[in-house]
Amino acid sequence: MNKFLKVGLIGAILFSLVLGTLKSTTFAASGKIFIGKEFYHGLVKFKQNGKYGMLDKKGKVIVNPQYQNIDQSKRTNVIRVQKNKKYGFINQKGKVIVKPQYDFAELGNTDPIVVTKNKKYGFIHSGGKIIVKPKYQEIGKFQNGAAYFKSNGKYGIINTKGRIVLPPTYDKITQNTDGVFTVRQDKKYGLINKQGKVIVSPIYQSIGSFDNRLAKFKYEGKYGVISTDGTLITEPKYDWISTFYNGFAQTRLNNKFGFINTKGNLIAEPVYDMVYLYRNGLAPVVKDGKLGFLDTTGKMKIQPQYEEAYDTDGSALFEFWQNAAIIMKDGKYGIINKEGQVLLDFNYDLINMYRGGLAIIIQNNQYGVVNEKGKVVVEPSYKYLRPAVYLDGEFTGNFVIFKQNNKEGVINSKGKVMVKAKYDRIDPFGYKGLIQVKQGSKYGVLSSSGKALVKPKYREIGPFYKSNSYLADVNYNGKYGFINDKGKEVIAPKYDQVGSFKEGVVYVRKNGKAGFVDQKGKVVLKLIYY
Numbered sequence: 001m002n003k004f005l006k007v008g009l010i011g012a013i014l015f016s017l018v019l020g021t022l023k024s025t026t027f028a029a030s031g032k033i034f035i036g037k038e039f040y041h042g043l044v045k046f047k048q049n050g051k052y053g054m055l056d057k058k059g060k061v062i063v064n065p066q067y068q069n070i071d072q073s074k075r076t077n078v079i080r081v082q083k084n085k086k087y088g089f090i091n092q093k094g095k096v097i098v099k100p101q102y103d104f105a106e107l108g109n110t111d112p113i114v115v116t117k118n119k120k121y122g123f124i125h126s127g128g129k130i131i132v133k134p135k136y137q138e139i140g141k142f143q144n145g146a147a148y149f150k151s152n153g154k155y156g157i158i159n160t161k162g163r164i165v166l167p168p169t170y171d172k173i174t175q176n177t178d179g180v181f182t183v184r185q186d187k188k189y190g191l192i193n194k195q196g197k198v199i200v201s202p203i204y205q206s207i208g209s210f211d212n213r214l215a216k217f218k219y220e221g222k223y224g225v226i227s228t229d230g231t232l233i234t235e236p237k238y239d240w241i242s243t244f245y246n247g248f249a250q251t252r253l254n255n256k257f258g259f260i261n262t263k264g265n266l267i268a269e270p271v272y273d274m275v276y277l278y279r280n281g282l283a284p285v286v287k288d289g290k291l292g293f294l295d296t297t298g299k300m301k302i303q304p305q306y307e308e309a310y311d312t313d314g315s316a317l318f319e320f321w322q323n324a325a326i327i328m329k330d331g332k333y334g335i336i337n338k339e340g341q342v343l344l345d346f347n348y349d350l351i352n353m354y355r356g357g358l359a360i361i362i363q364n365n366q367y368g369v370v371n372e373k374g375k376v377v378v379e380p381s382y383k384y385l386r387p388a389v390y391l392d393g394e395f396t397g398n399f400v401i402f403k404q405n406n407k408e409g410v411i412n413s414k415g416k417v418m419v420k421a422k423y424d425r426i427d428p429f430g431y432k433g434l435i436q437v438k439q440g441s442k443y444g445v446l447s448s449s450g451k452a453l454v455k456p457k458y459r460e461i462g463p464f465y466k467s468n469s470y471l472a473d474v475n476y477n478g479k480y481g482f483i484n485d486k487g488k489e490v491i492a493p494k495y496d497q498v499g500s501f502k503e504g505v506v507y508v509r510k511n512g513k514a515g516f517v518d519q520k521g522k523v524v525l526k527l528i529y530y
């Protein structure tokens with residue numbers, strides 16, 4: 001070979017290698033780079049010139065922008081990609097595991113991964129190996145090493161290695177619960193195991209969804225309960241059976257109600273006009289229009305003598321959410337404990353549901369407070385009280401809010417004024433007893449003792465969520481940052497937009513450019529993206 005030609009070839013090869021390296025660490029020369037808002041397993045996707053790629057936390061391009069879409073899963077070694085309208089998979093280093101070739105593919109959270117091509121189903125290993133080429137009409141979700149599949153209009157069972165353990169035999173296989181399948185044949189339902197062995201022949205009119213290995217079934221118009229191993233828990237003799245809750249299910253027969261337990265034992269004959277859920281070992285029942293309570297053996301613990309009481313939003317007060325239940329007698333509200341002892345006499349026009357161990361009592365249009373022991377900590381003397389509820393009742397504070405001269409304050413669980421009535425709005429944060437206060441259009445933060453941690457100065461203060469590392473986003477003069485639970489600004493409000501923390505970093509946007517910062521506000525990914 002000519003000496004100069006040889007040198008030229010070597011130079012060309014070296015140049016191409018350098019160029020390839022540059023492509024893996026830099027962007028294309030043109031096109032804005034639009035970055036995603038969350039990292040998954042150390043990578044975030046970006047979009048450039050209509051194509052998606054991936055960056056690490058150092059800004060290094062791990063996957064060049066070449067895909068129509070990228071979908072990350074909870075697994076670290078499988079990332080679904082789409083190219084030319086076909087699905088495939090890459091790993092965390094951007095290496096192609098499965099070339100994009102399928103019309104659809106599952107996300108890849110579990111092994112094996114079901115894929116489709118030309119309206120046919122097959123499945124592959126997450127490492128890329130084809131286990132079953134797409135040839136079936138349908139393949140269900142794999143669980144306990146098996147899934148149902150459909151071929152020529154019939155259903156069978158296949159294992160994760162692609163071996164058919166039950167040829168297509170049934171008209172339908174509807175669910176897979178712990179390796180037990182519900183099957184339908186000639187409009188009747190039964191059970192088989194993952195080896196295809198019959199557990200219960202298809203003789204039932206229906207079999208419901210399994211919960212804790214139990215399901216209700218219907219036979220000749222009546223309902224019973226069956227377990228996943230085929231054991232008949234309850235004979236089919238009821239007109240209706242509820243799902244099990246706290247170990248018990250409600251039954252109905254001839255428009256009367258009773259209870260059974262998860263062993264199929266009869267707890268209470270269906271003789272009641274209505275029965276409610278078991279909570280804290282007791283279930284409210286109604287007989288002849290009177291309310292009483294059964295214990296877990298079905299014995300009447302509190303004789304029927306009371307009336308059902310409901311909150312203003314329709315919530316049942318008479319269930320033992322705490323160690324006390326709010327009930328009515330002769331149209332007046334009172335409180336009893338689980339022993340049936342009257343904790344608060346029936347003298348009140350209304351008692352609201354317990355929130356954080358406290359309930360609002362109303363008497364002659366005056367508001368007071370009672371604790372869960374039935375002790376009145378605030379006599380009915382206020383014109384307005386409300387429970388400390390945040391986010392539609394998701395969080396509650398162990399205090400109540402009162403109003404005087406159109407301003408709100410706080411009364412603690414001992415009945416003492418903890419915060420004077422000087423704020424326009426007060427709400428609990430639901431974390432460490434922190435309290436959000438509002439004055440005018442500004443928000444601040446109080447400690448659980450009522451001490452001001454942040455004077456009202458923010459336009460908004462977000463929740464202290466665990467998923468957000470217990471940092472709350474704040475808006476100050478139209479700019480966003482974060483504060484901690486002591487009220488300290490850990491990220492100064494200087495961004496036009498912020499996201500939620502994930503993997504220790506958060507998406508931020510400023511002056512039209514986006515990047516990521518850590519929990520101390522240190523820039524992790526420079527704000528050079530869109």
